[in-house]
Amino acid sequence: MSAAVKLTPTARVVLGMLKLGAQTGYDIKRIVEVSTRFFWGASYGQIYPELRRLAAEGLVEAEAAPRGGIARTVYRLTPKGERALRHWLTSDDELIFEYRDEALLKLFFADVLGPDELLAHVRQARAEFQDVVARFRDIGAGAEEDIARGQASPYVALRYGIELMEWVSAWYADLERRLARGDALVEPKDLQSS
Amino acid sequence: MSAAVKLTPTARVVLGMLKLGAQTGYDIKRIVEVSTRFFWGASYGQIYPELRRLAAEGLVEAEAAPRGGIARTVYRLTPKGERALRHWLTSDDELIFEYRDEALLKLFFADVLGPDELLAHVRQARAEFQDVVARFRDIGAGAEEDIARGQASPYVALRYGIELMEWVSAWYADLERRLARGDALVEPKDLQSS
DNA sequence: GTTGGCATGTAACTGGTTACATGATTAG
DNA sequence: CTAATCATGTAACCAGTTACATGCCAAC
Numbered sequence: 001m002s003a004a005v006k007l008t009p010t011a012r013v014v015l016g017m018l019k020l021g022a023q024t025g026y027d028i029k030r031i032v033e034v035s036t037r038f039f040w041g042a043s044y045g046q047i048y049p050e051l052r053r054l055a056a057e058g059l060v061e062a063e064a065a066p067r068g069g070i071a072r073t074v075y076r077l078t079p080k081g082e083r084a085l086r087h088w089l090t091s092d093d094e095l096i097f098e099y100r101d102e103a104l105l106k107l108f109f110a111d112v113l114g115p116d117e118l119l120a121h122v123r124q125a126r127a128e129f130q131d132v133v134a135r136f137r138d139i140g141a142g143a144e145e146d147i148a149r150g151q152a153s154p155y156v157a158l159r160y161g162i163e164l165m166e167w168v169s170a171w172y173a174d175l176e177r178r179l180a181r182g183d184a185l186v187e188p189k190d191l192q193s194s
Numbered sequence: 195m196s197a198a199v200k201l202t203p204t205a206r207v208v209l210g211m212l213k214l215g216a217q218t219g220y221d222i223k224r225i226v227e228v229s230t231r232f233f234w235g236a237s238y239g240q241i242y243p244e245l246r247r248l249a250a251e252g253l254v255e256a257e258a259a260p261r262g263g264i265a266r267t268v269y270r271l272t273p274k275g276e277r278a279l280r281h282w283l284t285s286d287d288e289l290i291f292e293y294r295d296e297a298l299l300k301l302f303f304a305d306v307l308g309p310d311e312l313l314a315h316v317r318q319a320r321a322e323f324q325d326v327v328a329r330f331r332d333i334g335a336g337a338e339e340d341i342a343r344g345q346a347s348p349y350v351a352l353r354y355g356i357e358l359m360e361w362v363s364a365w366y367a368d369l370e371r372r373l374a375r376g377d378a379l380v381e382p383k384d385l386q387s388s
Numbered sequence: 389g390t391t392g393g394c395a396t397g398t399a400a401c402t403g404g405t406t407a408c409a410t411g412a413t414t415a416g
Numbered sequence: 417c418t419a420a421t422c423a424t425g426t427a428a429c430c431a432g433t434t435a436c437a438t439g440c441c442a443a444c
Contacts, residue, residue, distance in 0.1 A: 009403075012296075016303040026423050036302055039295040043405060048425060069412045070423055089300055090311050092318055097326075100292035101233040102206075104354060106283055108230055109210040110347040117284050124286055132291075152380040153304040160298060160365065167361050171354065186346040203431075220395050237433060242397060263440050264395055 005084045009096070010046045011054060015077065015085045018060065020151075023074045025051055034139055035154060038132075038161055051075055059084050103128070103172075110185070119179045126172035133169055136162045199278045203290070204240045205248060209271065209279040212254065214345075217268045219245055228333055229348060232326075232355055245269055253278050297322070297366075304379070313373045320366035327359045 007015065013036060017028045025047045032042050051073075054060045059081030065074040077085065103125035110118050140158050179185070201209065207230060211222045219241045226236050245267075248254045253275030259268040271279065297319035304312050334352050373379070 012299060016299070019303065019306060024423070025425090030422095036299060039293050040299045040302075041404085044425075045406080045427095046404065067413085067422080071412085072423060085303075086306065089303060089307060090314070092314070095300075095319060095322055096294060096296040097322075098292065098294035099233050100290060102290040104351050105206060105210070105230060105234045106289075107354070108234075108348050108351040109213065109279075109283060110350075111345055112213065112280065113283060120284070120286075125289060128289055128291075151305055152378065154302050156304075156369075156379055157298050157302040160301070163365070164362070168358070171357070175350075184346065185350055218395070219397090224394095235432085238397075239399090239434080240432065261394080261441085265440090266395060 005057065005059065005080075005087070007084060007088050008050065008053075009040075010042055010050045011059075012088055013040050013042050014047060014050050014054065015059065015081055015088075018075060018077050018081075019085060020154075023065075023076075024072060025075075035158075038136070039157075054081065115179070115182075118185070119176070122172055122176045122179060126169060126176050129165055129169040129172060133162060133165045136165060199251065199253065199274075199281070201278060201282050202244065202247075203234075204236055204244045205253075206282055207234050207236050208241060208244050208248065209253065209275055209282075212269060212271050212275075213279060214348075217259075217270075218266060219269075229352075232330070233351075248275065309373070309376075312379070313370065316366055316370045316373060320363060320370050323359055323363040323366060327356060327363055330356045330359060 013032060014028055017031055020031070022028045022031050025044070028047055029042065029044060032040075051060065051062070055062045055075070058078055060075045061078050063074050063076075064072070066072050103121075106121055107125075110121065113121070136158065140155075140162060144155075146152075146155060178187075207226060208222055211225055214225070216222045216225050219238070222241055223236065223238060226234075245254065245256070249256045249269070252272055254269045255272050257268050257270075258266070260266050297315075300315055301319075304315065307315070330352065334349075334356060338349075340346075340349060372381075
């Protein structure tokens with residue numbers, strides 16, 4: 001009974017993408033860019049070294065598979081890698097959640113700003129988050145076919161992303177509307193007893 | 195006319211906290227922990243070196259101010275630091291937004307899980323996000339006084355955090371309810387044409 | 389007397405991005 | 417012919433966390 005393999009952050013997405021059918025490091029990167037990028041990224045500088053580590057540990061198998069004159073290495077999960085992926089997916093270790101938000105940091109310090117400066121900031125934040133929503137929607141177009149092929153979960157994750165960013169956009173749009181009307185940042189009626 | 199100083203990520207929160215009244219590196223850390231931590235952290239390993247860099251650049255002034263036998267250095271913003279803070283707050287550079295979410299990554303790969311494994315995951319995610327809401331609420335208790343003193347914006351940022359995490363919790367709670375009822379991850383009626 | 393808070397600091401490590409370099413193949 | 421895409425890889429850098437070390441003071 002080998003001790004459970006603890007996957008590095010990058011290994012999680014690498015093994016998962018191999019399971020979903022990615023074959024090369026290039027493949028993994030390409031798929032990540034149009035799917036998990038917004039909540040779990042991976043760069044070449046991470047992927048290639050990680051694939052080697054995983055091969056050394058026996059979680060993946062490498063096979064040279066040149067396409068014409070282009071060097072190409074195809075990877076696939078070994079049974080051990082398959083188990084490690086499932087183990088991670090079903091473990092109840094505390095889930096990583098990282099959130100870094102400069103718009104919110106500026107808002108936090110906004111008491112030093114004048115009303116028009118504050119409004120300009122809120123406007124910018126609203127616009128940027130709306131752009132994110134638009135990009136998510138583009139990705140979503142075409143996801144419906146995957147569901148027919150039994151891959152519902154990527155679609156669900158995408159829906160989550162779209163709805164979350166919509167919520168954020170709406171929050172800023174609401175604040176923008178109130179500030180444009182001349183309201184204070186916090187009206188007495190907003191105060192809720194917790 | 196000195197070229198505009200580009201603030202490092204940590205400098206942004208350090209200067210901001212000095213403006214809000216923090217005096218020492220220890221102060222900054224303490225305040226960050228109960229306020230911006232969830233969307234903009236800072237560790238000692240960042241704060242102390244950063245304060246020195248800022249002093250070297252003339253954005254802050256250091257003064258030895260021991261308390262009894264405890265060595266203590268008090269920092270305050272120089273006019274140049276004041277300007278750099280305002281410049282950052284009013285600039286329209288693209289806002290940093292980073293989001294890393296392991297719960298969502300697992301959901302993305304969840305097609306390999308059985309219904310009960312999926313439900314267990316969703317349950318865990320819902321529980322963890324509810325805990326975050328609870329922690330935010332604790333911080334919120336007592337924030338009302340600050341508003342009376344004209345510091346509305348930290349309160350607004352906190353409200354944002356609470357409401358965002360409530361939204362996330364509710365999203366998972368809804369999914370959990372549907373899965374517990376035996377629904378598929380995506381019901382045909384969920385499919386929206388974008 | 390010992391715990392907890394105040395206060396400062398650093399070394400080692402981890403994780404990740406960016407930029408660069410190389411080169412074949414395919415489509416226009 | 418040339419631009420885009422496929423494919424692999426590395427070096428340099430940046431940011432950040434964790435763990436450790438030190439030591440005073442106040443409260444219990």
